Amino acid sequence: APVPTLNAEAALQDGELSLAGSWGFSWGRWLPLDQIGSADLSVDRVELPNYLVDLPIEGLAGRDGIVRGHGTYLLRLTHLDAAFVRPALSMRYARDAWQAWWVDDAGAVQLLGQSGQIAENAEDQAMRHKASLLILPSTSQGGTLVVYLSAYHSNHSGLYGDFTLREYDSAFRLILTDLLVRTFLIAVGIYATIQNMVFFLRRPQETTLLLLALFSGVSLSRAAFSSGYVDYFIAQPYWSIFFYKVEYILIFWPAIAGLQLLLGFFPVRSGRQLMRLTYGLFALAILATAIAPMSSVTAHLWAYQLALLFFTLLCLLTIIRGLILRLPDARHFLLSATPLMMAVINDVIAGQLASYNLYVTEYALFLFLFVQTQIQSARFVDALKTSEHLSAHLGEEVALKTRQLRLHNELLTEQAEDLSHQNDEIKLIAETDHLTGLLNRQTLDKLSELQFQLAIGYRQPLALVIMDLDHFKAINDTHGHLVGDECLIFVASFLRGYKLRKRDIIARFGGEELVILLADTDLDMALSMAQDLCVNLAKTPVRGDHPDITLTASFGVAELISSRANSVHQLIGFADQALYQAKQRGRNRVSAYTRPAADRRSTTPGAV
Ligand SMILES: Nc1nc2c(ncn2[C@@H]2O[C@H](COP(=O)(O)OP(=O)(O)OP(=O)(O)O)[C@@H](O)[C@H]2O)c(=O)[nH]1
Helix, strand or coil, rough: CCCCCEEEHHHHHHCCEECCCCCEEEEECCCCHCCCCCCCCCCCCEECCCCCCCCCCCCEEEEEEEEECCEEEEEEEHHHHCCCCEEEEEECCCCEEEEEEEEEEECCEEEEECCCCCCCHHCCCCCCCEEEEEEECCCCEEEEEEECCCCCCCCCCCCCCCCEEHHHHHHHHHHHHHHHHHHHHHHHHHHHHHHHHHHHHHHHHHHHHHHHHHHHHHHHHHHHHHHHHHHHHHCCCHHHHHHHHHHCCCCCHHHHHHHHHHHHCCCCCCHHHHHHHHHHHHHHHHHHHCCCCCHHHCCCCCHHHHHHHHHHHHHHHHHHHHHCCCCCCHHHHHHHHHHHHHHHHHHHHHHHCCCCCHHHHHHHHHHHHHHHHHHHHHHHHHHHHHHHHHHHHHHHHHHHHHHHHHHHHHHHHHHHHHHHHHHHHHHHHHHHHCCCCCCCCHHHHHHHHHHHHEEEHHHCCEEEEEEEEEEEHHHHHHCCHHHHHHHHHHHHHHHHHCCCCCCEEEEEEEEEEEEEEEECCCCHHHHHEEEHHHHHHHHHHHCCCCCEEEEEEEEEEEHHHHHCCCHHHHHHHHHHHHHHHHHCCCCCCCCEECCCCCCCCCCCCCCC
């Protein structure tokens, strides 16, 4: 069949001409350029979009089912100069290396451009531009467009439908627009990567932030690698295989990272083992992709997409489980992950049909990343604010608590002091006689026993004086009991006013009987003291309302060594005997206990 012809002027609508439609095609040959114009050139007819694998080429498929080969595409264009001022051919989605020529009606030949190094062997070809903008000679009225397609490593190789003739300016604007959108995506990726990284460095325990940073970083690289227009400006032919392979690996990596992110929020049992296994498989996939020839990598696109679908479904299941268990965040994850899921499905279908790919996945991925980054960083900032707030208020709080504690301590100390006072008081009440304030009988018993033991131990004298008021009953009877009490109080203060040593004890023995225990005092000293007391008491009128009353008392004195008393009890008894004697002798006097002469041999007590 002859080379198909397209009337540019007639086909042009809105300044754009699609080259989809009938093309001439020669399989397995790169037709020499000087044959293009010859009348006996015969070609097959194919329709664009065209993929070699869909061609009915029998017997060319290898054992692996992949058709290998190369060929020449041809299209005659007429009335070009009438349709365009500066026609430009926009070539996209030719998956293998190509070379384009223009042979005008006069037979002049011009190389329009090439994607890199074309070769009859797939591994030898070097791809540079996946997209190209070729400028056609604007002076040509007509000519033939010749595209040599290199050997291919993709089962969807060939010329795709996105071949258009445009005015150069509008075509270039399209490239710039695409570039701008991609630059925007890449900027979002850089932003998300840096933001997550910075926040992670400030709070290393938030591994989610690191994961998001990694996620954004890799997606960013993928967006950069897979952009035909980035290729157009920077890619080098010998890097093409590497970029191609990286792009394949990155097909399903986002779903794995997404799974890890989600498992962080909605943990499952043996989630760690699952992730370890997943990353193990991922490492194997990287290894296999790295060592396999490019043709076999592209032949297994379905496997990469299957992995993408599988891990995406796992992500979805994780979110659904979170929703069922009513875990926090499940809703917003479902919201931000839904477009991602849909985009993934779109990507898988588009990849398998090899139809026009809108890169929806990438846009959705970046959207997802951006939203997640903002949500996570909002949480992070919240946490940061809370911790700053806490640390700012901690000082104040500590100072306040310290103050409260100190107050509390002071209160406790006061209470303890009160208690100790109360104790002292109780002790005082227990130890003293409430009327006179002198020591009571029990205390006297305790202390006198102690003094007795000390005196024995140190072989010191110990004197005991019992004093009994004379005719006290008469005072009570005459003046009343209350006056009697006042008299007792007066005697007590009289005794207290008398110069006694600290060790000496004055106690109320009972009724109107008082005892004075004098440590380290012999009989003579005790007698003289008692005498002194006796004389002075008789001279001293009762203070207060009853100066008319003058009291006298009788005194009985006994001393430990001279009396040879063998207990306090006995010593008291001896003093009592002496007192009795004093009373007998007429009262208001002092009497000492002396051992009777008979007793100096026997033990019968007596008083003098
Ligand atoms: N007001 C008052 N009287 C008391 C108290 N204890 C004892 N008496 C009185 O003291 C008096 C003691 O009387 P007696 O034992 O007969 O001895 P007395 O009248 O002092 O006579 P002699 O001791 O023999 O000189 C009694 O009338 C008791 O009621 C007291 O606490 N207050």
